Amino acid sequence: xxxxxxxxxxxxxxxxxxxxxxxxxxxxxxxxxxxxxEFTYWSMWKTxxxxxxxxxxxxxxxxxxxxxxxxxxxxxxxNLQKLVPALNTNxxxxxxxxxxxxLYPAVVATEQALGLADAYAADxxxxxxxxxIPAKYLADxxxxxxxxxxxxxxxxxxSETIWFNAxxxxxxxxxxxxxxxxFIAALDRLKAAxxxxxxxxxxxxxxxxxxxxxxxxxxxxxGALMRLASDKTGAAWDDPAVADAARKVEQLxxxxxxxxxxxxxKFPAQQQKWxxxxxxxxxxxxxxxxxxxxxxxxxFEYASFSFPKTGTHASERADFTGFAVPKKAAxxxxxxxxxxxxxxxxxxxxxxxxxKVIPIRADASIAAQMAGIKADLxxxxxxxxxxxxxxxxxxxxxxxxxxxxxxxxGKITAAQFTTQMKQAQIDYWKAQS
Amino acid sequence: xxxxxxxxxxxxxxxxxxxxVTDTPTRGSAAGRRQSPADxxxxxxxxxxxxALILYTVLFVIPILAAVVISLHRWAxxxxxxxxxxxxxxxxxxxxxxxxxxxxxxKLLFVVGGAIFVLSFALTLVLRDMAGRKIVRxxxxxxxxxxxxxxxxxxxxVFNPDGLANAILRPLGVSTPQWLAQxxxxxxxxxxxxxxxTGYYTTILMAGVDRIPPYxxxxxALAGANAWQRLRHVILPLTWDVFGVCAVLWTITSVKIxxxxxxxxGSSGNGIPPTKTWTAAVYTYATAFSGDSVPAFGAxxxxxxxxxxxxxxxxxxxxxxxxxxxxxx
Numbered sequence: 001x002x003x004x005x006x007x008x009x010x011x012x013x014x015x016x017x018x019x020x021x022x023x024x025x026x027x028x029x030x031x032x033x034x035x036x037x038e039f040t041y042w043s044m045w046k047t048x049x050x051x052x053x054x055x056x057x058x059x060x061x062x063x064x065x066x067x068x069x070x071x072x073x074x075x076x077x078x079n080l081q082k083l084v085p086a087l088n089t090n091x092x093x094x095x096x097x098x099x100x101x102x103l104y105p106a107v108v109a110t111e112q113a114l115g116l117a118d119a120y121a122a123d124x125x126x127x128x129x130x131x132x133i134p135a136k137y138l139a140d141x142x143x144x145x146x147x148x149x150x151x152x153x154x155x156x157x158x159s160e161t162i163w164f165n166a167x168x169x170x171x172x173x174x175x176x177x178x179x180x181x182x183f184i185a186a187l188d189r190l191k192a193a194x195x196x197x198x199x200x201x202x203x204x205x206x207x208x209x210x211x212x213x214x215x216x217x218x219x220x221x222x223g224a225l226m227r228l229a230s231d232k233t234g235a236a237w238d239d240p241a242v243a244d245a246a247r248k249v250e251q252l253x254x255x256x257x258x259x260x261x262x263x264x265x266k267f268p269a270q271q272q273k274w275x276x277x278x279x280x281x282x283x284x285x286x287x288x289x290x291x292x293x294x295x296x297x298x299x300f301e302y303a304s305f306s307f308p309k310t311g312t313h314a315s316e317r318a319d320f321t322g323f324a325v326p327k328k329a330a331x332x333x334x335x336x337x338x339x340x341x342x343x344x345x346x347x348x349x350x351x352x353x354x355x356k357v358i359p360i361r362a363d364a365s366i367a368a369q370m371a372g373i374k375a376d377l378x379x380x381x382x383x384x385x386x387x388x389x390x391x392x393x394x395x396x397x398x399x400x401x402x403x404x405x406x407x408x409x410g411k412i413t414a415a416q417f418t419t420q421m422k423q424a425q426i427d428y429w430k431a432q433s
Numbered sequence: 434x435x436x437x438x439x440x441x442x443x444x445x446x447x448x449x450x451x452x453x454v455t456d457t458p459t460r461g462s463a464a465g466r467r468q469s470p471a472d473x474x475x476x477x478x479x480x481x482x483x484x485a486l487i488l489y490t491v492l493f494v495i496p497i498l499a500a501v502v503i504s505l506h507r508w509a510x511x512x513x514x515x516x517x518x519x520x521x522x523x524x525x526x527x528x529x530x531x532x533x534x535x536x537x538x539x540k541l542l543f544v545v546g547g548a549i550f551v552l553s554f555a556l557t558l559v560l561r562d563m564a565g566r567k568i569v570r571x572x573x574x575x576x577x578x579x580x581x582x583x584x585x586x587x588x589x590x591v592f593n594p595d596g597l598a599n600a601i602l603r604p605l606g607v608s609t610p611q612w613l614a615q616x617x618x619x620x621x622x623x624x625x626x627x628x629x630x631t632g633y634y635t636t637i638l639m640a641g642v643d644r645i646p647p648y649x650x651x652x653x654a655l656a657g658a659n660a661w662q663r664l665r666h667v668i669l670p671l672t673w674d675v676f677g678v679c680a681v682l683w684t685i686t687s688v689k690i691x692x693x694x695x696x697x698x699g700s701s702g703n704g705i706p707p708t709k710t711w712t713a714a715v716y717t718y719a720t721a722f723s724g725d726s727v728p729a730f731g732a733x734x735x736x737x738x739x740x741x742x743x744x745x746x747x748x749x750x751x752x753x754x755x756x757x758x759x760x761x762x
Contacts, residue, residue, distance in 0.1 A: 081722050084509075084510035084511055084728060085511070087510070087511035087512070088510075088511045101725055102725070104727075105509070105725070105726055105727040106510075106728075109509045109512075109727040109728075110509045110510060110511045110512035111512040112511055112512055203613070203704070203707070204704040205704055205705060205707070206704060206725070207704075260594065261594030261595075261609075261611070263611065263614055263615075264594060264611035264612060264613040264614040265589075265593045265594050266588065266592075266593055266613055267704070269589065269593045269594070269595075387725070390726075391725065391726040391727050392726060392727065393509075393720075393726055393727045393728070393729040394719075394720060394723070394726060394732070395726055396723070396725050396726050397705050397708075397723045397725065397726065398528075398530050398708065401705075402530075402707070402708045405615070405707060409614075409615065411615075431524045431527065431528065
């Protein structure tokens with residue numbers, strides 16, 4: 001029928017026009033970007049954070065000095081969750097940043113990370129940027145792609161430690177417990193003195209598991225959890241060192257050292273209590289002083305001591321936070337130039353003194369409350385990653401943390417923990433194969 | 434069972450007087466046909482339905498098909514995809530955590546759904562003859578307007594060890610219950626969902642009950658019917674279709690419940706909620722976007738597709754179970 005044919009033709013013409021328009025729209029933006037010398041940066045920091053203020057200053061300085069426009073989006077911590085789907089499109093940022101544990105799944109596991117040899121070679125304060133990153137960190141923390149180039153330019157280190165208020169417990173500063181037995185003795189002393197020894201927000205699985213993880217790394221050294229989790233037969237869970245780490249967690253739970261209600265509260269309820277002197281110690285990341293500053297009791301003096309040793313191993317957690325460039329980035333060169341620029345002493349000093357976190361450069365300023373943890377990091381002979389770098393799909397969220405939760409919240413014993421984890425891990429690897 | 438087609442479709446072509454079709458030359462049989470409304474309808478089908486159909490295809494059908502394809506692969510969200518066949522599905526069906534999450538979704542659907550309907554219906558009956566019912570209805574509806582996230586955050590204030598609930602209970606001699614312990618979280622979520630949603634369905638049911646003409650009640654009163662008989666023989670049959678719509682709405686809503694679970698146990702977004710409270714939607718999200726391990730988009734999409742199949746099957750089943758002849762009045 002001619003009428004139908006006419007309609008079909010009109011429809012086809014319309015659709016063709018729409019497609020043509022859409023394509024024209026896509027191709028139109030490409031050239032403009034090149035001409036203006038600009039690049040896009042999706043930041044993990046949000047407007048108003050101290051870190052963002054330092055970065056914003058660096059962005060402004062860089063734009064002025066190099067006549068390059070940086071289109072910054074202060075996206076916050078879910079910037080990498082947005083990056084993963086974006087990597088399938090042509091709307092890819094030229095520069096992103098994040099912690100190792102978030103960057104690795106987003107850009108390395110997806111094989112989308114560009115080697116940053118140019119950034120490492122760029123001159124910063126008279127020497128290549130890469131040489132400002134202490135070599136002993138790079139020796140332990142693997143941030144290399146298959147071709148041997150680093151995929152990340154770190155500008156910050158996050159660690160974890162046992163925090164306390166030196167104004168209230170000066171004896172811990174004078175004589176910090178060094179071994180597990182000394183630590184338990186210190187907890188007993190605090191308890192006898194009427195203090196709650198330990199605070200913990202038991203609703204955060206990552207925090208709960210860090211006790212077992214660090215104890216295992218103390219028993220068997222860095223890489224022990226990775227070896228344990230990778231074992232498809234589950235036999236590694238029979239290792240006495242693993243059982244010992246689990247028993248020590250059980251010892252904390254059964255010993256009644258933990259603050260009442262830690263297993264039925266909502267973050268940051270217990271952290272607030274700790275900052276209000278209602279508990280003496282808290283095992284937490286290096287971000288704790290900045291995070292709890294707003295509600296800390298007057299005169300609170302942040303101090304810390306390293307996680308107690310159970311034997312000879314004494315590695316410190318050193319998580320890099322830094323820049324990465326996606327392979328698809330159109331302006332990768334400019335992005336790398338800025339990443340290196342940000343390692344200048346000026347911004348690293350501000351990162352330590354104003355943002356009060358740990359800058360990557362050994363010669364950068366450091367805030368008073370970070371002095372202890374920085375000294376522990378400098379003195380350490382070995383380093384490990386958060387969760388020992390274990391990031392198998394769903395392993396942490398669905399298998400490992402579910403059980404470390406139960407152990408730390410006192411639902412199961414150490415023996416049940418290792419038996420159940422062994423079976424859960426066998427099932428996990430069977431499902432993955 | 435095929436339903437009778439609307440009468441316009443079966444009306445004989447000769448009954449109308451549309452303009453003769455001039456541009457169709459006679460092809461063999463009849464000497465020039467008159468155009469029936471059915472023909473006109475057919476001709477207008479493409480221009481009227483076409484745009485919506487294209488939009489629907491582009492925005493829904495194609496993404497769903499793409500999702501099916503993704504669910505047959507192992508994929509970290511970008512980069513290389515490897516073919517996995519039905520592996521993602523078989524893994525899901527064998528995964529205890531997925532089954533437990535699905536169980537939680539079904540608890541929300543049936544237990545919370547049942548509670549909501551009993552409460553809404555009871556409220557409707559109470560409110561029917563109440564003075565100031567419009568104000569009461571607004572008050573009941575209000576919790577539905579507030580974002581579920583607010584309740585999640587509020588839960589911390591109310592149920593923390595030193596929260597409002599324990600502050601009230603302590604003077605009464607109750608030894609502080611551990612409200613937010615992992616074992617209790619899901620029950621709290623179910624109660625919160627019931628409280629949030631009851632007002633919404635009460636409003637819909639009340640609209641249904643309100644349109645029943647008063648002479649039915651008068652007639653029932655004259656016949657000597659008691660309250661139960663009035664409910665059984667007047668109110669229920671005349672609001673049955675409204676019930677059916679509510680049941681479908683709740684089915685669709687309950688399968689998607691996500692944010693309240695995420696925030697209730699998830700430390701206001703600082704972590705992932707304990708696995709005991711996961712629903713199928715949370716399972717899907719955590720599989721793709723946990724942020725702390727390599728994303729498994731294939732498995733996540735498989736879980737989403739299974740949820741879609743589940744909701745479709747449940748809606749079809751519900752429509753079938755709830756089907757009654759609509760009573761015109």
